[in-house]
Amino acid sequence: MIQSRPIGSAEDGPRRASFGLVRYASALFFGSKLNTAITLISAALLWLVLPPLYDWGIGDALWSGTVEECRAASGACWAFIGEKINLIVFGMLPADDRWRAVLAIVLMVSVMALCMVPRVWSVWLVPLWIGTIGVAFWLMLGGFGLDRVRTEQVGGLPVTLLLSLTALPLGFPFGLALALGRQSEFWLFRWVSTGVIELFRGAPLVATLFIASIMMPFVLPEGMNPPKLTRALLAFTIVAAAYIAEALRGGLQSIPPGQGEAAAALGLRGWHRLWLITLPQVIRHSIPGLVNIVVSFFKDTSLIIVIGMTDFLGAIQLAARDPAWAGFNIEGYVFAALFYFSFCYVLTSYAARLERRASHY
Amino acid sequence: MLRTLANDHRAIPARAEPEQRLPPRPPSLWGAALWRTRRGRQFIVQVVGSCLLFAFLIEITHILQVNLARQNLELDFGFLNRPAGIAISETVLPYSPEDGLSWLIVTGAANSLRVALVGCLLATFLGLVVGILRVSDNPLLRVLTGGYVNVVRNTPLLLQILFWYTILLQLPPVRQAISLGDVVFLSQRGLQIPKLLFEGGGWALLAAGAGAVLVYAVLPRAARALNRAVPGRMLRLCAAVLGFGLVLLAVAPMAVELPEHGAFNFKGGMTLTPEYTALTLAQSLYAGAFIAELVRGGIEGVARGQREAGASLGLSELQILRKIVIPQALVAITPSVSTQYIGVIKNTSLAVAIGYPDFFWALTITINISGHSIEGVGLMLLGYLIPTLIAAMLMNRFNRGLLKKGRS
Numbered sequence A: 001m002i003q004s005r006p007i008g009s010a011e012d013g014p015r016r017a018s019f020g021l022v023r024y025a026s027a028l029f030f031g032s033k034l035n036t037a038i039t040l041i042s043a044a045l046l047w048l049v050l051p052p053l054y055d056w057g058i059g060d061a062l063w064s065g066t067v068e069e070c071r072a073a074s075g076a077c078w079a080f081i082g083e084k085i086n087l088i089v090f091g092m093l094p095a096d097d098r099w100r101a102v103l104a105i106v107l108m109v110s111v112m113a114l115c116m117v118p119r120v121w122s123v124w125l126v127p128l129w130i131g132t133i134g135v136a137f138w139l140m141l142g143g144f145g146l147d148r149v150r151t152e153q154v155g156g157l158p159v160t161l162l163l164s165l166t167a168l169p170l171g172f173p174f175g176l177a178l179a180l181g182r183q184s185e186f187w188l189f190r191w192v193s194t195g196v197i198e199l200f201r202g203a204p205l206v207a208t209l210f211i212a213s214i215m216m217p218f219v220l221p222e223g224m225n226p227p228k229l230t231r232a233l234l235a236f237t238i239v240a241a242a243y244i245a246e247a248l249r250g251g252l253q254s255i256p257p258g259q260g261e262a263a264a265a266l267g268l269r270g271w272h273r274l275w276l277i278t279l280p281q282v283i284r285h286s287i288p289g290l291v292n293i294v295v296s297f298f299k300d301t302s303l304i305i306v307i308g309m310t311d312f313l314g315a316i317q318l319a320a321r322d323p324a325w326a327g328f329n330i331e332g333y334v335f336a337a338l339f340y341f342s343f344c345y346v347l348t349s350y351a352a353r354l355e356r357r358a359s360h361y
Numbered sequence B: 001m002l003r004t005l006a007n008d009h010r011a012i013p014a015r016a017e018p019e020q021r022l023p024p025r026p027p028s029l030w031g032a033a034l035w036r037t038r039r040g041r042q043f044i045v046q047v048v049g050s051c052l053l054f055a056f057l058i059e060i061t062h063i064l065q066v067n068l069a070r071q072n073l074e075l076d077f078g079f080l081n082r083p084a085g086i087a088i089s090e091t092v093l094p095y096s097p098e099d100g101l102s103w104l105i106v107t108g109a110a111n112s113l114r115v116a117l118v119g120c121l122l123a124t125f126l127g128l129v130v131g132i133l134r135v136s137d138n139p140l141l142r143v144l145t146g147g148y149v150n151v152v153r154n155t156p157l158l159l160q161i162l163f164w165y166t167i168l169l170q171l172p173p174v175r176q177a178i179s180l181g182d183v184v185f186l187s188q189r190g191l192q193i194p195k196l197l198f199e200g201g202g203w204a205l206l207a208a209g210a211g212a213v214l215v216y217a218v219l220p221r222a223a224r225a226l227n228r229a230v231p232g233r234m235l236r237l238c239a240a241v242l243g244f245g246l247v248l249l250a251v252a253p254m255a256v257e258l259p260e261h262g263a264f265n266f267k268g269g270m271t272l273t274p275e276y277t278a279l280t281l282a283q284s285l286y287a288g289a290f291i292a293e294l295v296r297g298g299i300e301g302v303a304r305g306q307r308e309a310g311a312s313l314g315l316s317e318l319q320i321l322r323k324i325v326i327p328q329a330l331v332a333i334t335p336s337v338s339t340q341y342i343g344v345i346k347n348t349s350l351a352v353a354i355g356y357p358d359f360f361w362a363l364t365i366t367i368n369i370s371g372h373s374i375e376g377v378g379l380m381l382l383g384y385l386i387p388t389l390i391a392a393m394l395m396n397r398f399n400r401g402l403l404k405k406g407r408s
Helices: A014-018 A023-029 A035-059 A067-072 A079-090 A095-115 A123-141 A157-182 A187-202 A205-219 A228-254 A257-265 A270-307 A312-320 A330-359 B001-015 B038-070 B077-082 B101-134 B139-153 B157-167 B202-225 B231-252 B275-302 B304-312 B315-353 B359-370 B373-406
Strands: B177-178 B184-187 B190-193 B197-198 B254-257 B271-272
Touching: A023 A035, A023 B139, A035 B139, A067 A079, A067 A157, A079 A095, A079 A157, A079 A312, A079 A330, A095 A157, A095 B001, A123 A157, A157 A187, A157 A228, A157 A270, A157 A312, A157 B157, A157 B177, A187 B038, A187 B231, A205 A228, A205 A270, A205 B038, A205 B315, A205 B373, A228 A270, A257 A270, A270 A312, A270 A330, A270 B157, A270 B315, A312 A330, A312 B157, A330 B139, A330 B157, B077 B101, B101 B139, B101 B157, B101 B275, B101 B315, B101 B359, B139 B275, B157 B275, B157 B315, B190 B275, B202 B231, B271 B275, B275 B315, B304 B315, B315 B359, B315 B373
Parallel strands: none
Antiparallel strands: B177 B184, B184 B190, B190 B271, B197 B254
16 A cells, blocks of 8 residues: 555556666665655565574574584574474374374375365265265274274374364364254244354354363263364364354355246255255355365364374474473474465465455356 | 236236235145145254254253263352462462452453453554555565465464463573663563553543543534634544543652562563463464454455545545545454454463463363363353453444444
8 A cells, every 4th residue: 555656657558668677676665755764674674584584494403413413503403303203293103003194194185185176176075075084084093904093192293184174074064054054944943053153153162172072971971982082073073063154154145046036947946956056156155265264273273282182283392392302392383383384375375366266257 | 008918917827827826825834745835844844953953952961960960960150169279370350369269260361351452452553554564565565564474374373372482481581681771671581561650540540531531522612612623533532642641640640660670580560471471472463464464455455446536636645545545444344353353352262371371271270170060161151252242242333333434
């Protein structure tokens, strides 16, 4: 908004051609007094921040070596990450079973990448996701021919991916039911759906996780005591359903009534109308919102350290607690930040692109 | 001619499908087989759905009762009067371990509110400034603000809280505290800031507030009475703030207590612990980045013609921003910003990761001490739902007011 060029001058039109690159750049950086000040202040800030950051992270950093060398160095100690990478990526998984975690990670990430291509969007993604989730859990937990892994041993990156990527597909049917229930003509469905949506959107995720972890023994029959992973997954699924319902509501409201009437005129019955006409449009319309839910869940999976589980961030905290390597938390956090950033940035830019594309139509 | 056409129109369909032309009374539910009619099918779905819902509720309560009976637990809130017997590292309200568990919860809630209020204020300020700067043409500024917004938005808040907390703990000890003009000190013990001292407390504040409102309300009338130009809203606000300060000075003797450097600790001033500072800083930066994106979206959403119209009226760029663009952008983004505020309130619960005694922490402690998890969980949900619902209501009302103003 603080524009370097006066509005409406030489921005477009034939005069633009006479602007040389140098003059264009100088107008961009030093177009007015205000702009010159902005340029100088920004440059000073960047100069204050970037060189020390470079020195710490790359220039003076230690990429391998022992603890003693690390403590002597003035830069970051990336050797710490190298030392602990197995714990961070695999949690407490025995060394022989690590290939399973690798396989599960590769599977989930590639299916997700596949789903980002609009050309493959179809009903077939539903069984694909169900299969992927099943196989991923089978790989991680064992059974059916694989050695069983205790859920306490499952930690690190696979937990982050499992919880964030499965909560959405698992919560989707419930979210859809809640969204439809909220639009229902029957007061009981409307009230119950609204209540559930507002309850789980209003309570913090930390509280929901905590409640799921301590309340489960009370509302389940005696003898059933699901592991923490299941409890966390249940909490994530319910919360995801509430958020999905809210994302779908916008889509449902945006469908013009003429669509339903046209379908009725073609002789389609209620369920067919919903399934063939309304839902495909609603889902397409809600995809950016759904991707943003994936991003926020990917970030929020880190909250499970509150109920004593270790995900990616939890594993880094665990690594930093090792007395031999104590005091390298910052390196761990920066590494985690890079990881989360690269994943989330790709997804948010993707959602933004979809939104822009949708607004063209 | 017209009449015949109309007659034809009425006559033909009536012959073709007679029952379709008479819809004033809905067809009886019991006329045809139930699943043949739309209303009948709806009826079936509703009955089956309600039955399932009630069966689920009854089953859950039954299991709950059985489990409670098995563990000899009863639902009652009497445990809240038991003494807490636990010390809290920092409080806003006066608290001692002899106080009841209920007071522990209230103290925790006050601590949470302290984070949420300051966090919302700082986030709004930061978001407005960064959001406006982000629409600039200057590439350097775009890199700077874009870097901040993207990095902060795409990393978990919990990670950021832990990061700032670790950094604050690694600061030098009090003896070598980093000083900003000998007014603010930063050390291992946290942030030491000047404290505003005034006598009279709440009453003085109340009187000053009344004075400010009076100034704000009377100013335009006074101007009209004196036949002067009615002052703008900004001017009136400034005058009101001035009035607030003047009344406060007149009513209550005030002093600013600067922190002094002691040997092992600071004397005077106000201490913000590392926990509080890290939590509030991370919350403000996080919510601020989201609000900045909203502000940017709002500004870019204002039609280009609006700006050009302002320019053709001879307004300066800042005037265009202040009088044309920002008011319209604010209307557009208010609902989303309110969601961000609610997020800040909810995210205060992350305090538990660094041991700041907030509402969530107080309730987990209460549950641990008393063993009454169901009541504790109920209080927890209530405690988080009330402020979020109130905030949503207030924002809706504010939004409606803005919309009304925008239309008139």
